[in-house]
Amino acid sequence: MHFAREEYLERIARARAAMERAGIELLVTVDPSNMGWLTGYDGWSFYTPQAVLLALDGDPVWWGRGIDAPGARRTVFMEDHAQSVVGYSDDWVQNPPRHAAEELARLIDERGWGGLRIGVEMDNYYYSATMHHRLVAGLPRARFLDATGLVNWCRAVKSSAEIEMIRRAARIVEAMHERILAVAEPGMPKNVLVAEIQHQGTLGAKGYWGDYPAIVPMTPSGLDATAAHLTWDDRPLRRGEATFFEIAGVHCRYHCPQSRTLFFGPPPKHYRQAERAVLAGLEAGMSAARPGASCEDVAAAFYAALAEHGFSKDSRCGYSIGMSYPPDWGERTMSFRWGDKTVLRPGMVFHFMPALWLDDGGLEISEPIVITEDGAERLTHTPQELFVK
């Protein structure tokens, strides 16, 4: 267990308060981050149906594939495993027309929850349309409510123990950027550089072991960097080209993402202009980020500084981070963008990510930040500049 039992109980209390506000009597959370945050469960088992069931009293219940139940018993905080860990048989795995949601409905009914108002995460990677339809069909007395994001929002303000995890991840991502600067050189195949990045990421840093990131390293060069999410191959790094590195250090599933851009040779003038614009925007956004301000305020300050330097950006420039599993390391709650009126509070953690896509490449200089009592703090000490080698 990465956190004290008391912390899990506090999280559950927070989730139950949110359930009561939403009129939900039983929460079925399938998001692996939410499952882990509420119970401690940690395993790469989310490719088969699984969930944590949380009623308004009693321990949460982990439900999943039978062969994963031993992993649950070894990672969850709950102690009465006979009641709180339930596995289903392997016949239910990837074996249509059967679907494990039928088993889940049976369990919910068996526990006496079949007639409740049940919250489900309608818009989640791990809650397919079929899973919903089978669950609804199996629980004719239940009333279903959309609980997408309910637990994610409970996770928005981090405990000091969680922030410590992210600070450890910050040490790791710093080491990853140092490794890039140390080993990258023109002619090096991209996959060789990525191998070095992953090696450092999993080794960790300062005595903190590295966990797997919810997104693989993004490392596009040159024109490929005009595209946001292409992954690597073996084409070599080249002089006169920019490569950006959107990577995360991870410790105990807590992520600290950070991006930097590396240019081989003297960067063209427009890269330097973009660098000045992004740095001015980061500074403006950091000044605006404080308790009481909104996510939109940070975005507005950033966009205004960018505009002063002759640049503009359409997409959001930051998002909430914390505990995560593939395929996304964002929390899918708050974003720094127009219209997001969420009020900042101490303990919120963001990836402030003002990527600029240029005609001939991309520039990313991004910062993980934590909202403090009176402002915002950068979580890393990586030099804030366009790297040139």
Next chain:
Amino acid sequence: MHFAREEYLERIARARAAMERAGIELLVTVDPSNMGWLTGYDGWSFYTPQAVLLALDGDPVWWGRGIDAPGARRTVFMEDHAQSVVGYSDDWVQNPPRHAAEELARLIDERGWGGLRIGVEMDNYYYSATMHHRLVAGLPRARFLDATGLVNWCRAVKSSAEIEMIRRAARIVEAMHERILAVAEPGMPKNVLVAEIQHQGTLGAKGYWGDYPAIVPMTPSGLDATAAHLTWDDRPLRRGEATFFEIAGVHCRYHCPQSRTLFFGPPPKHYRQAERAVLAGLEAGMSAARPGASCEDVAAAFYAALAEHGFSKDSRCGYSIGMSYPPDWGERTMSFRWGDKTVLRPGMVFHFMPALWLDDGGLEISEPIVITEDGAERLTHTPQELFVK
């Protein structure tokens, strides 16, 4: 493009034949493997809604987030990008109550497909209950049919070009197991060993670069190995303990998974018994695997040999593999298990995975295999044994 244009056209013809058999006039495929198989698209963008639309004539259409459209233009085989690559604006990204499926419905209607019989992958990680509901609401004239697995099944028999990709991935996984044997030693923290495995996996082997696996290395030791899918931390490898390594070499998204088990010191008698049982089971299964036999026949031969050695196993002992994206490297079609009557054909590729969970650990010795004209061929040359060091 990793394959010739003609191969994409042949795949599309195969998918259209399956659509016609199922009475589907427009296929909306969201599975990243299916999207890539049909068009060549390759990017880590599946954490926001995206799809490939395939009507009964014309080019397929890639639809996704605007900032990913440049990545689509750089990877798909289609040439008329104005028609075949469509991006949506960033306001639709993780910004409820809006959902990008509303944009998808608009596009389908705009193309004149709004009144068709539309096949959607109801049970897919990337097709949430909300995505389905919004799509249905936005296309009141359409009739929706479940197309889960439709393209996956088209992928079951691999082309020679695809098998070549898997053979390259096989060279990579061999090198990964060699690296494990070379560097693993008692006292080594698990994450340090995983860093070495990932490093080799991404470096690749024999001149073939390594792509990212759809599942991170599974490397549990001792009692943790009684659980199937726990990931690593920094606890050290220990003498007198078994560690199993369920890993894959990957090249151009094609996976070659393979498992081996390493014991430090002399293995206890029951590990040697389990080894004999698994090897006998593998041999029996390989003898049964040939065109005309069924998936169940392979499982039956394996289970019978296992029983002769006093072991039994509940879960499936193999599954179809090929192109894949997280969170699963299986194709989610055929499995070696009771009741799967799928008839084997040359060009099908499986991970024959007879894992045994013992009371005090686990034993995995697994083989990627391809069905040939008259039997089955192992794809790797990794020694088939319990590794002891």
